[in-house]
Amino acid sequence: MTSYAIVGGGISGLSAAWQLSAEPGVEVTVFEADARLGGKIATERFGGVDIDLGADNVLRRTPAAVELCREVGLATDALIHPAQTRAKVWVENALRPLPAGTVLGFPVDLAAVEASGVLSAEGLRRAALEPTLPGLPIVGDVSLGELARARYGDEVTTRLIDPLLGGIAAGDLDRMSLDAIAPQIAEVAHTATSLIEGLAPVLAAAQQAGPVFAAPPHGMQQLVKALTARLVDRGVRFETGAALDSLPSADGVVVATPALAAARLLRPVSPPVASALDAIEHTSVVFVVTEYAEGDVAVPLDGSGFLVPRQVGAPVTAVSWASSKWERLRQPGTVLLRSSLGHRDADDVIDASDDAIIAAVQTAHRRTMGIDTPPRRVRIVRYRDAFPQYDVGHLDRIAALDESLLRDAPHVALCGMAFGGVGIPACIRRARTEAGRLHRRVAG
Ligand SMILES: Cc1cc2nc3c(=O)[nH]c(=O)nc-3n(C[C@H](O)[C@H](O)[C@H](O)COP(=O)(O)OP(=O)(O)OC[C@H]3O[C@@H](n4cnc5c(N)ncnc54)[C@H](O)[C@@H]3O)c2cc1C
Structure with missing residues (x-):
């Protein structure tokens, strides 16, 4: 029997438990500091309805969350999509529609951007210069702010790209990593000579792709509940109210807490990994x-x-x-x-x-x-x-951190929001991948 301990009962820890408990001959225990499971996912009764207090939907483009829903019995045809998908932006003391012709706020269809009224005539003129500018393709990671300003000017950056992308992780566009936060934009920036031209097929594909977001019909906590019920069926044990201050003993350990808590747990086994985690703002x-x-x-x-x-x-x-x-x-x-x-x-x-x-x-x-x-x-x-915060160079720092952990503590896997994406699908993907790798190392 191979024993696994998972620290943290948010969606990352539960996803790791799902991956590991599918293996024969394993014993899995999840330790969660709080009295309830789900971490940052919480749906609560508010007035007459169940409202999500944090995440209220998942991106479909990264399929890990929708796949997990299906695996735990929330049929994908039962998932719901927002009735309203168009957002607005507060510009010049008015709510104006976010234009349709952009990829993550990066303008592609300038006629659609013009029609939204979000940009001034001068802002539009500056954006229209983009295909004529030198500077692409770029080599290496840069900040989203640097790329956006160089290609489209300040107005597009502050009125469109910053609210959309800076808003995702409450971040500062001028420090956020292009490669880590916006891989679709990065791919074009690293290969094409114009974002407007290079992103055109990306926009066309997005417009054909159907709903962008999905959610369980009763809120995001429904995924946590369904997943937990299936984990219990598989014999996974849960210890709630268990705030660990050291790594539990088991053949393999998955640390699925937020990064700052993970740093405390990992310091005795890998000071370099602990320092790297502490350095993430x-x-x-x-x-x-x-x-x-x-x-x-x-x-x-x-x-x-x-x-x-x-x-x-x-x-x-x-x-x-x-x-x-x-x-x-x-x-x-x-x-x-x-x-x-x-x-x-x-x-x-x-x-x-x-x-x-x-x-x-x-x-x-x-x-x-x-x-x-x-x-x-x-x-x-x-x-x-x-x-x-995924600052410029984030992907390289995480690769180095993963390498150090593998060297210093091969029986430990690390997952959560700080590594391969801050959204739920990315957390699920990383948790399942790292748990699978851990099992191959431990039970091999
Ligand atoms: C306001 C807000 C809105 C969001 N909206 C969206 C959205 O719409 N869509 C989307 O995809 N994502 C959204 N996210 C992000 C999403 O919520 C997270 O990606 C995801 O919930 C992170 O899950 P996790 O398991 O990695 O971390 P957490 O949910 O933080 O879980 C970590 C768990 O570890 C436990 N823990 C910590 N220390 C210890 C310890 N020492 N011992 C034992 N347990 C410990 C904690 O109690 C916690 O339960 C949002 C986040 C926030 C804050």
Whole structure:
């Protein structure tokens, strides 16, 4: 019998458990500090509905999450898709539609970008120069900000690319790694002479690809529940309320905690890996769910929500119009909003009082949607050190870290948000891959 211990019962740890428990002759135990499993995935009763307090959908393009849903019995045809997919952006004191003709905010179809009204005439003229500029293809990793500014100018960067990509991990575009954060853009930047031309087939493929996002019909926690139930069926043991301060003893160990906790666990077996994990900067965010009466909102909520460019200087970085986005959250006369606060250069909101956070959210809601009344119901969630930052050179640093771990502690595997992508599908993919490799090393 080969014994495995998994530290961390978020989606990474549970996915590693799923991979390992499929093997014959194994004994798997998951240790989770919290009383409940799921980590940053949490769905909670709010008013009359079950609302996601963090992630509310997964990208379909990286298929690992949709595949896992199918494997644990959530048939993929039962997965739901947002009813509203078009987001807006707060530009020049108005909500304007994010243009359709972009890949992750990088303009491809300039006519579509012009039609959105997001860019000034000058901003459009600058973007249109892109195919004529020297400088591509590039060699090696650069920051997304550097690439975006050089190719399209400041306005496209601050109004389109920064809100979309900087928003993903509450990051700073000028430090974020092109190769790690946007591989589709990177592939073109490393091979083509123009992004507009090189991204055209990528945009065309995306437009044919069907819904971008999917979610279980009752919220993301449903995936955690289904997965946990199947793991129990397979004999996996769970120890909740178990905050470990050292690696558990087992033939193989998967560390699936956030990176800063992993650094503490791994220091005795690999000081270089611990130092590399400690060096990854993290950003804290606050997430606020609010309920209003429909009549309190002065603008049509005809989209999935909106992004606020960093330059606006508002603590609120995005608002999801949850009850427009999801059919299942619609209730007559009620509007549900999910607002995100905090980014890399301003994440001290995590230490603000509830009153200060609510006041900031109300100010943003008043300014952008004309909401003059206090919310009828509020839920505040603080995610301290939530988002690992993928700075330029991230992929090389992770490759070096993986190599050190393999040398220093071959019986340990490492997974989580800090390595191969911050979203759920990327976490699942890394967890399953690393757990599979660990099994081959340990039981080989
Ligand atoms: C506000 C927000 C919105 C998001 N939205 C999306 C989205 O829409 N789509 C998407 O794909 N992704 C989204 N994400 C990212 C997604 O939530 C994460 O990628 C994913 O949940 C990370 O899972 P994980 O298991 O790696 O880490 P976690 O969920 O952080 O799990 C780690 C677990 O380890 C436990 N732990 C820590 N230390 C110890 C210890 N010493 N001993 C035992 N256990 C320990 C923790 O309690 C935790 O349960 C969002 C994240 C946030 C914060």
